[in-house]
Amino acid sequence: MSERTYLDHNATSPVRPEARAALLDALDATGNGSSVHGEGRATRSTIDTARRRVAALVGADPRGVIFTAGGTEADTLALTPDYQRGEEALAFDVLLVSAVEHAAVLRGHRFPADRVEVLPVDARGRVLLDALDAALERHAGEGRRALVSVMLANNETGVVQPVAEVARRAHAHGALVHTDAVQVAGRMPVSISDLGVDLMSVSAHKLGGALGAGALIAADPDLRPAPVFAGGGQERGRRAGSENVPAIAAFGAAAECAAACAEADAMRIHALRERLESALRCEFPELVLLVGDVDRLPNTSCLALPGVPAETVVIALDLAGVAASAGAACSSGKVAASHVLEAMGVPERIARSAIRLSFGWSSGEEDVDRAIGVFRRVVPGLLRRRAAA
Numbered sequence: 497m498s499e500r501t502y503l504d505h506n507a508t509s510p511v512r513p514e515a516r517a518a519l520l521d522a523l524d525a526t527g528n529g530s531s532v533h534g535e536g537r538a539t540r541s542t543i544d545t546a547r548r549r550v551a552a553l554v555g556a557d558p559r560g561v562i563f564t565a566g567g568t569e570a571d572t573l574a575l576t577p578d579y580q581r582g583e584e585a586l587a588f589d590v591l592l593v594s595a596v597e598h599a600a601v602l603r604g605h606r607f608p609a610d611r612v613e614v615l616p617v618d619a620r621g622r623v624l625l626d627a628l629d630a631a632l633e634r635h636a637g638e639g640r641r642a643l644v645s646v647m648l649a650n651n652e653t654g655v656v657q658p659v660a661e662v663a664r665r666a667h668a669h670g671a672l673v674h675t676d677a678v679q680v681a682g683r684m685p686v687s688i689s690d691l692g693v694d695l696m697s698v699s700a701h702k703l704g705g706a707l708g709a710g711a712l713i714a715a716d717p718d719l720r721p722a723p724v725f726a727g728g729g730q731e732r733g734r735r736a737g738s739e740n741v742p743a744i745a746a747f748g749a750a751a752e753c754a755a756a757c758a759e760a761d762a763m764r765i766h767a768l769r770e771r772l773e774s775a776l777r778c779e780f781p782e783l784v785l786l787v788g789d790v791d792r793l794p795n796t797s798c799l800a801l802p803g804v805p806a807e808t809v810v811i812a813l814d815l816a817g818v819a820a821s822a823g824a825a826c827s828s829g830k831v832a833a834s835h836v837l838e839a840m841g842v843p844e845r846i847a848r849s850a851i852r853l854s855f856g857w858s859s860g861e862e863d864v865d866r867a868i869g870v871f872r873r874v875v876p877g878l879l880r881r882r883a884a885a
């Protein structure tokens with residue numbers, strides 16, 4: 497196959513060599529982590545090593561890490577009205593989420609739909625703190641306790657949310673705070689205590705681990721969401737089911753690599769993204785950068801050729817060797833404009849043209865060069881088709 501340029505790390509990143517080695521080692525081992533024999537104890541030790549590494553990635557206590565099957569399950573586990581802190585039961589009456597959350601959060605999961613309140617965002621996609629304050633005050637005034645879930649950075653635009661400020665305001669009203677850090681953990685330094693959140697979701701395959709592992713991390717190891725699965729006592733009774741040890745081992749190895757180079761990688765990747773964006777904007781004035789002048793992930797570009805459907809651009813790029821992604825979601829054969837761009841007030845014609853380019857740990861200068869070359873080959877044809885339509 498001719499050389500490909502992979503610019504879809506926000507969908508999934510390639511598995512790091514260290515993670516692959518850890519996965520294969522774990523596959524070769526026999527033993528259930530719940531068994532008391534030597535094989536079982538070796539598996540338990542593999543899981544505990546991974547737990548320490550994942551905890552270290554975000555500066556958490558390893559006892560707060562609950563391994564799951566990915567970011568979606570971590571979000572699902574977090575979004576429940578029923579918690580316990582030690583022996584004390586905590587009940588939440590309402591869930592507050594931002595309008596730009598991933599679908600894994602937006603649906604509210606175990607909260608009934610009429611107890612989920614969606615907070616608006618500004619034109620750059622940041623949650624409106626005044627709206628958060630108003631909702632917190634209203635619910636507290638009426639005796640309702642809130643769980644707040646605001647993502648650390650958006651998967652489509654890369655826009656970073658003021659999560660530390662959200663946590664400060666929410667805690668002042670006695671609320672509990674969860675953040676979906678799936679797109680950030682392993683890509684930029686993250687500290688659960690600096691953010692001041694109670695719970696954080698992370699996912700292995702976004703940071704160079706294997707698909708099929710993630711974690712919900714509680715800042716206080718005694719804080720426990722009601723489990724989703726009933727069964728054995730794995731994960732200290734917080735997530736039943738024999739652990740996916742190979743994926744967890746790979747997650748730990750990837751987390752350790754990512755933690756060691758998150759800062760340097762973020763700078764390197766930022767430079768790649770900036771070079772691509774400035775070349776594209778200079779050569780194709782028709783291209784619109786949908787989010788620019790705002791705190792955003794160093795790896796993500798959200799662009800549009802207004803009037804050219806996103807899927808047409810993505811297919812043309814794919815045929816020419818660049819893997820990118822449409823900012824629009826496709827369900828039941830109908831391409832819908834992204835709820836994220838809609839919440840930001842981006843006009844529908846532009847939103848339907850939005851594509852996402854996202855770099856990651858394996859990206860290099862050659863990816864930028866090849867992507868620029870492919871845009872040069874593809875964009876003039878797309879513009880001619882647009883003019884003829």
Ligand code: PLP
Nearest residue numbers: 566567568598600651676678699
């Ligand atoms: N949250 C965000 C922000 C995401 O981008 C994704 C995946 O794209 C998820 C949650 C779901 O994670 P997973 O694919 O590990 O279930």
